[in-house]
Amino acid sequence: MNNVKGFLKEYAIGAFLLLIIVIMSILKPTIFLTVGNFVNILDQVAINGILTVGILFVMLAQGIDLSVGGMMAFSGVVGAKIITVFGIPYPLAVIVVLIICVLVGCLQGYIIVNTGIFPMIGTLAMMGVLGGAAYVISKGQYIIFPDNMDISFLGQGRIGGLIPVSVLVLLIVLVVASIVLNKTFFGRYFYLVGSNSEAARLSGIQTKLVQIVSYGISGLFASFAGIIYMSRLGSGSAQIYTGGWEMSCLTAAVIGGVSLMGGEGKVIKAFIGVLIIGVLTTSMIMLGIDAYAQKIVTGIVFLAAVCFDGISKQMATNAKMKIEEPAKQAG
Amino acid sequence: MINTAPVDYYETVKSMGTILEVKNVVKTYPGVIALNNVSLDIQQGEIHALIGENGAGKSTIIKTITGAIAPDDGEITISGKSYKSLTPQISRAEGIEAVYQEFNLAGSLTVAENIFIGQKLGKGPIFNLETLFAKAKEVLSMYDVDINPAEKVRDLTIARMQLVEIAKAVARNAKLLILDEPTAPLTDNEVSTLFSIIKKLNADGVTIIYISHRLEEIFELTDRVTVMRDGQTVGTDHTKNLNKEKLIEMMVGRTLQEAFPQRNINYGAELLELKNVSGNGVDDISFKLREGEIIGLAGLVGAGRTELARIIFGADKKESGEIFVRGEKVDIDSPAIAIKHGIGFLTEDRKAQGVLLSVSVKWNTTISVLRRISGALGFINSAKEKRITNDLTNSLSIKTPSIEQLVKNLSGGNQQKVALAKWMASDSKILIFDEPTRGIDVGAKHEIYLLINALAEKGVGIIIISSEMEEILGVSDRLIVLHEGKIAGRLEKNEFSQVNVLKLASGELDKDKEAV
Ligand SMILES: Nc1ncnc2c1ncn2[C@@H]1O[C@H](COP(=O)(O)OP(=O)(O)OP(=O)(O)O)[C@@H](O)[C@H]1O
Ligand SMILES: [Mg+2]
Numbered sequence: 001m002n003n004v005k006g007f008l009k010e011y012a013i014g015a016f017l018l019l020i021i022v023i024m025s026i027l028k029p030t031i032f033l034t035v036g037n038f039v040n041i042l043d044q045v046a047i048n049g050i051l052t053v054g055i056l057f058v059m060l061a062q063g064i065d066l067s068v069g070g071m072m073a074f075s076g077v078v079g080a081k082i083i084t085v086f087g088i089p090y091p092l093a094v095i096v097v098l099i100i101c102v103l104v105g106c107l108q109g110y111i112i113v114n115t116g117i118f119p120m121i122g123t124l125a126m127m128g129v130l131g132g133a134a135y136v137i138s139k140g141q142y143i144i145f146p147d148n149m150d151i152s153f154l155g156q157g158r159i160g161g162l163i164p165v166s167v168l169v170l171l172i173v174l175v176v177a178s179i180v181l182n183k184t185f186f187g188r189y190f191y192l193v194g195s196n197s198e199a200a201r202l203s204g205i206q207t208k209l210v211q212i213v214s215y216g217i218s219g220l221f222a223s224f225a226g227i228i229y230m231s232r233l234g235s236g237s238a239q240i241y242t243g244g245w246e247m248s249c250l251t252a253a254v255i256g257g258v259s260l261m262g263g264e265g266k267v268i269k270a271f272i273g274v275l276i277i278g279v280l281t282t283s284m285i286m287l288g289i290d291a292y293a294q295k296i297v298t299g300i301v302f303l304a305a306v307c308f309d310g311i312s313k314q315m316a317t318n319a320k321m322k323i324e325e326p327a328k329q330a331g
Numbered sequence: 332m333i334n335t336a337p338v339d340y341y342e343t344v345k346s347m348g349t350i351l352e353v354k355n356v357v358k359t360y361p362g363v364i365a366l367n368n369v370s371l372d373i374q375q376g377e378i379h380a381l382i383g384e385n386g387a388g389k390s391t392i393i394k395t396i397t398g399a400i401a402p403d404d405g406e407i408t409i410s411g412k413s414y415k416s417l418t419p420q421i422s423r424a425e426g427i428e429a430v431y432q433e434f435n436l437a438g439s440l441t442v443a444e445n446i447f448i449g450q451k452l453g454k455g456p457i458f459n460l461e462t463l464f465a466k467a468k469e470v471l472s473m474y475d476v477d478i479n480p481a482e483k484v485r486d487l488t489i490a491r492m493q494l495v496e497i498a499k500a501v502a503r504n505a506k507l508l509i510l511d512e513p514t515a516p517l518t519d520n521e522v523s524t525l526f527s528i529i530k531k532l533n534a535d536g537v538t539i540i541y542i543s544h545r546l547e548e549i550f551e552l553t554d555r556v557t558v559m560r561d562g563q564t565v566g567t568d569h570t571k572n573l574n575k576e577k578l579i580e581m582m583v584g585r586t587l588q589e590a591f592p593q594r595n596i597n598y599g600a601e602l603l604e605l606k607n608v609s610g611n612g613v614d615d616i617s618f619k620l621r622e623g624e625i626i627g628l629a630g631l632v633g634a635g636r637t638e639l640a641r642i643i644f645g646a647d648k649k650e651s652g653e654i655f656v657r658g659e660k661v662d663i664d665s666p667a668i669a670i671k672h673g674i675g676f677l678t679e680d681r682k683a684q685g686v687l688l689s690v691s692v693k694w695n696t697t698i699s700v701l702r703r704i705s706g707a708l709g710f711i712n713s714a715k716e717k718r719i720t721n722d723l724t725n726s727l728s729i730k731t732p733s734i735e736q737l738v739k740n741l742s743g744g745n746q747q748k749v750a751l752a753k754w755m756a757s758d759s760k761i762l763i764f765d766e767p768t769r770g771i772d773v774g775a776k777h778e779i780y781l782l783i784n785a786l787a788e789k790g791v792g793i794i795i796i797s798s799e800m801e802e803i804l805g806v807s808d809r810l811i812v813l814h815e816g817k818i819a820g821r822l823e824k825n826e827f828s829q830v831n832v833l834k835l836a837s838g839e840l841d842k843d844k845e846a847v
Contacts, residue, residue, distance in 0.1 A: 184708070185704075185705040185709055192698060195688075196683075196686075196687040196688065198684050199686060199687050200687065200698070202676065202685075203666070203670075203698040204667045204670035204698075205667065206665070263689060263690075
């Protein structure tokens with residue numbers, strides 16, 4: 001009984017991904033089941049994948065980050081601006097942007113952790129602030145690069161004409177994040193803080209610092225995603241902050257078994273969540289389902305994943321019987 | 332010694348009427364046989380003790396009786412009706428109520444609401460809060476419990492929360508009340524209150540199953556005893572036929588000298604000094620701790636023992652006074668800094684503060700030394716981590732199928748051992764143990780005293796807090812007794828006695844003789 005449950009939890013999402021792929025391979029064998037298509041899917045999910053890894057760190061440490069879209073827009077616009085206006089070389093500009101965004105992320109974390117506001121609300125506000133800042137800096141315009149400058153490598157380049165650079169970057173991000181989370185004390189801290197922050201604090205872990213840093217890491221990955229997106233667009237744009245990024249990577253994370261209560265989540269499984277959304281989206285396009293109907297489908301998938309998370313958590317608490325558990329009702 | 336004579340057994344059954352019979356119940360978890368053919372009978376109107384080592388299966392058998400878990404095999408018969416497995420609804424309808432090791436109360440609701448939680452009162456959908464309070468008062472006063480029904484449960488002491496749990500069972504007309512280690516978190520005074528309530532309930536016809544690691548209680552309270560070991564019942568007998576030695580032998584399979592082990596006392600340099608420390612409910616505390624010394628902090632609940640420990644450890648802030656570690660003034664404003672200064676603190680609240688339930692035994696054991704067992708790039712030395720954990724799992728005899736097991740799957744006493752392992756793993760020079768043996772069986776307790784002694788012999792300075800009088804008198808070299816946040820007195824080993832401690836703890840006598 002326990003074994004079955006554990007097995008389902010472990011492999012259900014992998015099986016689900018496989019199922020979609022098999023169904024699509026049967027429905028559209030000629031266009032779906034091609035190397036080109038899979039490469040395209042990976043290319044499309046690269047940005048979501050990077051964002052989701054960032055948000056994973058935050059969620060592990062009992063937070064949530066809805067500001068990723070704002071951060072992406074902000075980083076793209078700031079990057080484009082300092083390159084075009086101040087003439088800072090592209091690689092240096094990227095580094096400057098990453099540093100700024102890590103700091104902004106940490107500041108966001110600092111505010112949330114020290115005021116005790118809900119992360120959901122704090123980062124929602126930050127999403128507005130960053131998106132607004134991007135509009136102000138870009139004056140609502142696309143910031144175009146001079147003709148003699150080519151920044152397309154990160155977002156559009158392909159190695160050997162096949163493997164997109166962004167996919168390679170994604171791969172590196174996944175591997176590094178996995179190693180950090182699984183092999184280093186630093187990574188383990190996110191799990192420890194997330195599973196019982198008071199016990200972790202009383203074991204000598206600086207829990208607030210860990211939580212602040214988690215927002216910094218999310219800021220880092222979001223700005224990285226923003227730089228890649230800038231490269232893809234060939235310009236810095238504030239508009240992209242309304243792209244629903246936070247929703248899609250939150251969905252991916254939850255599908256991938258990252259707990260909304262913290263302390264639980266794996267890079268690989270979160271990435272399978274990203275792939276599920278990517279494959280689902282591509283499939284729906286191939287099947288000619290219109291964009292709004294697509295939104296309904298992804299919304300339902302998100303809801304289902306959240307419900308599943310809630311139900312399994314509830315089963316766990318019922319079994320444990322905690323005193324803090326809010327009462328269902330009295331009388 | 333162990334009564335297995337079938338004739339006598341069945342006679343008893345007939346003469347009193349069996350309220351509950353458990354037959355050949357089996358329950359397995361991955362890597363663990365928690366219950367291996369357990370059989371048990373409970374007679375109408377008796378107080379039946381269930382004892383056994385940590386992880387013997389006591390809580391698990393209780394959970395099958397209350398329907399919290401379903402057994403793999405076997406049969407449970409309640410008042411003549413047989414079931415393969417129960418649900419909480421069926422069990423409750425049969426009049427079975429349990430007070431678990433972990434309470435099941437809603438902290439943000441009032442006492443009255445908790446007592447009647449899930450019960451339908453009155454007819455309409457709306458009920459009157461006044462009536463609810465009045466009814467709760469009625470239930471509470473039946474057993475002379477003086478708790479305000481309007482109070483929020485989270486503001487109560489643990490002992491009072493427990494009484495609310497019992498009141499809840501009474502309000503549901505429990506016929507069989509199961510108490511799983513009710514006295515573990517209680518002080519001696521609170522224990523006697525609880526006992527008089529249990530006796531009164533029993534006199535009113537409530538059958539009781541009583542689990543405890545404190546063997547004296549078994550003799551004071553119970554009619555019959557069932558001993559469990561390794562998921563099996565070793566035997567059942569009338570309490571009057573048994574004595575402590577026999578019980579221990581049945582529990583652990585060998586005899587055990589229960590006295591506190593002796594150690595070589597050899598004090599070294601001064602490790603810790605508090606000068607006029609106040610704040611967090613403690614007032615003007617001064618004392619010194621040397622290498623190799625074990626100081627006991629005694630006092631009643633609320634005297635400020637835990638509060639003082641939390642200040643030393645930086646878990647709460649002090650308002651005034653100074654703390655010195657090895658003669659150097661230190662400013663400890665977080666546990667992280669305390670640990671840097673070599674201080675460790677085993678918390679009394681295991682579930683919320685002591686262990687991380689949803690991570691493994693290994694991760695829990697190494698949490699406070701993680702950084703030290705990691706290389707320059709932050710990579711955890713996993714061989715070292717395994718070795719540390721395996722060593723401690725063995726020396727504390729933590730019962731677990733593997734060090735990767737999640738702590739929430741361990742028995743209560745084994746979880747406590749994991750919390751201890753964490754501090755044994757740290758190379759702390761100053762260790763504060765708040766209720767170190769809570770929920771731990773007699774055999775393992777002895778082992779833990781030996782480990783504490785070994786630490787002291789290695790030069791670690793130890794502060795121990797315990798509500799068990801025998802323990803604190805047996806383990807400490809000297810005692811500091813607190814009363815309402817202040818030091819009421821200090822006792823040297825030759826002055827140790829229960830009477831002296833109680834006099835100081837109750838504030839009857841104030842003899843803070845040692846001037847600073
Ligand atoms: N959910 C679970 N998953 C895996 N193993 C479990 C689970 N629950 C209990 N066990 C195992 O079953 C055995 C019996 O546990 P139980 O809690 O019944 O012991 P106990 O006699 O109550 O001990 P204690 O005195 O420490 O409370 C233990 O080895 C424990 O690790
Ligand atoms: Mg137990």
